[in-house]
Each structure stands twice: as structure tokens, then as C-alpha cells.
Amino acid sequence: MNRRNFLYASAGTLAIVAGGSAFFRLFAVDNAKAETFEVTKTDAEWRNILTPGQYNILREEGTEPPFSSPLLNEHRAGIFHCAGCDLALYSSKTKFESGTGWPSFWEALPNAVGTNSDYALVMERTEVHCRRCGGHLGHVFDDGPPPTGKRHCIDGLALGFKADSPTAS
Numbered sequence: 001m002n003r004r005n006f007l008y009a010s011a012g013t014l015a016i017v018a019g020g021s022a023f024f025r026l027f028a029v030d031n032a033k034a035e036t037f038e039v040t041k042t043d044a045e046w047r048n049i050l051t052p053g054q055y056n057i058l059r060e061e062g063t064e065p066p067f068s069s070p071l072l073n074e075h076r077a078g079i080f081h082c083a084g085c086d087l088a089l090y091s092s093k094t095k096f097e098s099g100t101g102w103p104s105f106w107e108a109l110p111n112a113v114g115t116n117s118d119y120a121l122v123m124e125r126t127e128v129h130c131r132r133c134g135g136h137l138g139h140v141f142d143d144g145p146p147p148t149g150k151r152h153c154i155d156g157l158a159l160g161f162k163a164d165s166p167t168a169s
Helices: 004-025 042-048 052-060
Strands: 079-082 088-089 111-123 125-132 134-140 151-154 159-164
Touching: 042 052, 052 134, 111 134
Parallel strands: none
Antiparallel strands: 079 088, 079 159, 111 125, 125 134, 134 151
């Protein structure tokens, strides 16, 4: 295969993958956007309270670059909250080092997150969103540690962190 044929084949493959992704997104049910949430705001209100990066992730289902979040290296005891509505989502007790470049947890707090199917990359993935405001948090995969075997791969910009208060001795 010469260089020109290789480039044509590569471009064709990329076009098929991109077209397939767009095709599946057209027909996928967007459960998070169809749900009704306790915290609702207009697009302008969300833009006013979130940074551009937070807005991109929470409201437009974007993704931050890997290894860019300061929360990746957050190891204090505490709770990770939704950056959109401040709902407690993950305990630091369930955080682990996945090596993926995003904060990872093996379990969410009870009644904290919702999930739905995501076909943005052609294959089906499980999208995770805040139960209270519907903000996109990341995805959950079946390659995590015990006891759940799950890896909640969460964008750091979608989270805030509150360290536990030191106890008085």
C-alpha cells in the first residue's frame, strides 16, 4: 500500500467513525435531558454561575484533558460535590488511582448520581450525571476495583471538594 492509499483509507475510516457517532447520537435517547431535576436553570443562569470549562462539561457533556484536574491528586478525607448544584456525590473513601488521568471512584454516594446510555463514540458507554441538576459528570466502566468492580471516571471540573473538618481532641 502506498502512502496516498494509506491516507485515503485513514480519512475514510475517520469519516465512517465520525458519521456513525453522529448517526447513533441522533437516535439515542438522552435520558438525562428528558428527566426533570430538582435544580433547573436557564442556559444563561448556568453560564453565569459556572466557569466556561465547567459549563462545557456539566451542560454540554464535554471532557477535560487527562491529568489536568487538581482533584486527581486530592487525597484528603472529604466529599466530592457537584460543581453545578453542590450535591454530595462521592466520598474520598471510594476514590482510587486508576491511571486514566481523571478522578476515579468505585462507588457514588447513595441517591447521588443517575446514568444513561451514551453513544457519542459509536460504542455504548454509561454516562453518569448529577441526580439533582442533571449535570454531566463522566462515565462508569466495568474495570474498577473490588468491591464493586466499577470505575466512575469523573471530570474534575464537574466536581468541588470539601475536606472533612479535623476533630477536636
